[in-house]
Amino acid sequence: MKFNSIKFKVGNLFTIILGVILILYSGFLHLSLSQYLINDLQEELSGKVNELGNIIADELAASKRDDVYAVIQRIFSFQYPPKSSIAAAKKKRTGGEPLSDEEKWFVRFDRLDLSQDLVAFFEPDGKLIFRPPNISADDFNKFIAGLDISLHEDTFKEVTINKTEYRQIQAAISLPNGRHVFVLVAASEKPILDLLRHRQKLFMVSIPIVLFMTASLGRLLANRILRPVNSIVLTARQITSRDLSKRLGKKNVDEEMQELVDSLNDMIARLEDSFKHIEQFSSQVAHELKTPLAILRGETEVALRTDKNVADYKAVLKENMDEIEKIIRIVEDLLLLAKLDYRPAFLNFERFDFEEFFTPIFDKTKLLAEEKDITISCVMPQEAVVLNGDPLHLRRLFFNIIHNAIKFTPPGGKVSLAAMAGHDHLRISIADEGPGIPEEYLPCLFTRFFQVPNREEDSQKGSGLGLSIAQSVAKAHQGVIEVQSCLHKGSVFTVSLPLS
Amino acid sequence: MKKILIIDDEEKIRAAYRNVLAQEGFEVVEARDAAHGISEILRNQDINLVLLDIKMPGMNGGNVKDLVGRFDLPLKFIVSSVYCVDDQRRYVPGADDYFDKVQGVDVLIEKVKRVLGCLT
Numbered sequence: 001m002k003f004n005s006i007k008f009k010v011g012n013l014f015t016i017i018l019g020v021i022l023i024l025y026s027g028f029l030h031l032s033l034s035q036y037l038i039n040d041l042q043e044e045l046s047g048k049v050n051e052l053g054n055i056i057a058d059e060l061a062a063s064k065r066d067d068v069y070a071v072i073q074r075i076f077s078f079q080y081p082p083k084s085s086i087a088a089a090k091k092k093r094t095g096g097e098p099l100s101d102e103e104k105w106f107v108r109f110d111r112l113d114l115s116q117d118l119v120a121f122f123e124p125d126g127k128l129i130f131r132p133p134n135i136s137a138d139d140f141n142k143f144i145a146g147l148d149i150s151l152h153e154d155t156f157k158e159v160t161i162n163k164t165e166y167r168q169i170q171a172a173i174s175l176p177n178g179r180h181v182f183v184l185v186a187a188s189e190k191p192i193l194d195l196l197r198h199r200q201k202l203f204m205v206s207i208p209i210v211l212f213m214t215a216s217l218g219r220l221l222a223n224r225i226l227r228p229v230n231s232i233v234l235t236a237r238q239i240t241s242r243d244l245s246k247r248l249g250k251k252n253v254d255e256e257m258q259e260l261v262d263s264l265n266d267m268i269a270r271l272e273d274s275f276k277h278i279e280q281f282s283s284q285v286a287h288e289l290k291t292p293l294a295i296l297r298g299e300t301e302v303a304l305r306t307d308k309n310v311a312d313y314k315a316v317l318k319e320n321m322d323e324i325e326k327i328i329r330i331v332e333d334l335l336l337l338a339k340l341d342y343r344p345a346f347l348n349f350e351r352f353d354f355e356e357f358f359t360p361i362f363d364k365t366k367l368l369a370e371e372k373d374i375t376i377s378c379v380m381p382q383e384a385v386v387l388n389g390d391p392l393h394l395r396r397l398f399f400n401i402i403h404n405a406i407k408f409t410p411p412g413g414k415v416s417l418a419a420m421a422g423h424d425h426l427r428i429s430i431a432d433e434g435p436g437i438p439e440e441y442l443p444c445l446f447t448r449f450f451q452v453p454n455r456e457e458d459s460q461k462g463s464g465l466g467l468s469i470a471q472s473v474a475k476a477h478q479g480v481i482e483v484q485s486c487l488h489k490g491s492v493f494t495v496s497l498p499l500s
Numbered sequence: 501m502k503k504i505l506i507i508d509d510e511e512k513i514r515a516a517y518r519n520v521l522a523q524e525g526f527e528v529v530e531a532r533d534a535a536h537g538i539s540e541i542l543r544n545q546d547i548n549l550v551l552l553d554i555k556m557p558g559m560n561g562g563n564v565k566d567l568v569g570r571f572d573l574p575l576k577f578i579v580s581s582v583y584c585v586d587d588q589r590r591y592v593p594g595a596d597d598y599f600d601k602v603q604g605v606d607v608l609i610e611k612v613k614r615v616l617g618c619l620t
Contacts, residue, residue, distance in 0.1 A: 283587065287555060290582035291510065294601030298516030301605045305523065319512065453557045 408434030
């Protein structure tokens with residue numbers, strides 16, 4: 001079993017925690033109960049001493065003599081009457097019959113019930129008045145060992161007599177003539193200790209049972225809670241890059257799990273899209289790379305089939321060079337796109353003046369335009385504008401778009417460039433007088449390898465990556481490229497770059 | 501003499517295949533896209549085999565085959581593209597053969613001859 005598994009935590013960890021809590025709780029219960037019972041016993045002892053005081057006072061008053069010895073002797077001569085006698089006296093009293101003196105004592109003593117206790121009386125100077133019968137001298141000595149005649153308040157202590165724990169009270173009983181006697185009463189703690197021991201045994205048996213049940217229930221519960229997880233795992237195992245069509249089921253799944261299932265399903269859907277995209281893209285890459293390779297192979301094979309003169313071979317090699325260059329360009333463009341998309345940090349950002357940056361681009365494209373008898377104009381921003389970006393790749397962005405504009409503008413046409421600084425963006429528009437782009441193709445204009453169909457410029461067919469690169473460069477600079485196009489009139493590409 | 505029509509937007513490919521197929525004794529005509537290809541087929545009723553590219557500007561090779569198929573002409577088709585053969589079968593089903601252009605002209609000649617019944 002793994003220690004960090006939910007099953008372990010629910011099944012065992014909670015059981016351990018519950019065990020510790022139960023043990024601590026039962027310990028606390030034991031302590032408080034024994035405290036409560038001991039207090040109860042002490043109160044009972046205090047009550048008995050009080051009652052003894054009352055009896056002595058009553059007896060002294062009734063006998064009209066001042067003989068404490070005689071009174072105590074008399075009291076305890078009634079002690080330990082047979083149970084049957086007490087029961088008979090009680091019966092008589094409930095029946096309303098008059099009770100004899102002796103019977104009255106039986107009832108009073110029954111209320112006092114000293115039958116299980118040890119009682120001893122002492123003169124104020126510690127001289128023994130009365131000692132409990134049926135007790136050995138050794139035990140008696142242990143019983144009275146704690147007597148302290150300097151103490152007049154009720155005092156409690158624990159003594160062990162004949163291997164039994166007793167709770168003992170020492171009290172002073174005041175007599176009518178201002179004198180007092182000391183009394184020691186000891187009651188056995190055995191019933192209390194037996195009760196506590198019994199409870200302790202109960203705990204020792206019941207706690208392991210409770211813990212075992214908790215552990216079993218916990219494991220059952222964990223299994224039940226985790227059942228959907230197992231089904232998710234099973235389905236997830238079936239989902240591979242070959243088959244992303246499966247989705248995780250939501251039947252009988254708890255609410256929290258549903259969220260998990262939804263998130264996972266969303267993730268799988270996104271993965272499926274990505275894989276489809278990758279598949280499509282790699283098929284396109286293969287197509288674009290294989291086309292020049294097929295041409296290379298075809299031309300080379302044709303050249304090798306018959307002997308030719310040097311000029312013909314050179315012509316073939318020159319054609320081959322064109323195709324090789326095309327392949328290199330596609331590979332480099334793809335690498336650049338991958339870097340722009342997945343590692344934009346490779347760009348070298350610096351601050352530069354826009355006009356200083358843009359003039360050489362304009363000059364270079366001007367030469368291209370002149371070759372095609374196209375007029376190209378440029379309006380620079382009125383104030384100096386500083387951009388933060390990678391000039392090398394921004395140059396590529398503008399060159400790609402302007403190159404397209406020149407390519408699609410017919411000879412004698414016009415290409416207009418204009419840069420305008422706005423509040424926080426610099427907008428550079430490139431307007432051509434080309435055939436325009438049909439509206440349905442606008443959304444895919446920046447898609448890799450996309451080329452607007454039915455364009456006549458077969459000889460200048462590009463790789464279909466130029467605008468993708470332009471857009472990726474713009475994105476890497478937190479910029480955007482927008483296109484407006486009017487069929488047969490021309491297109492306007494607007495590049496917005498944030499001002500530094 | 502068997503007559504072959506090459507429909508391909510790559511001029512260099514057309515030139516290379518025309519060259520080798522002519523050397524093998526076939527009469528070759530060319531079309532630079534699907535639309536031109538269809539009009540060639542309908543105009544020259546004696547074409548025996550069409551070497552058909554798939555990805556071309558405008559209509560693709562599959563459209564050509566579907567359209568021409570309605571005329572019930574005794575035409576054979578070899579799809580010739582840089583897509584791998586599996587993809588070609590998916591894009592243009594039902595052609596007589598499929599040729600991956602990077603395989604080279606020898607494979608092409610063999611396929612052409614087999615489809616036209618010049619090989620036994």
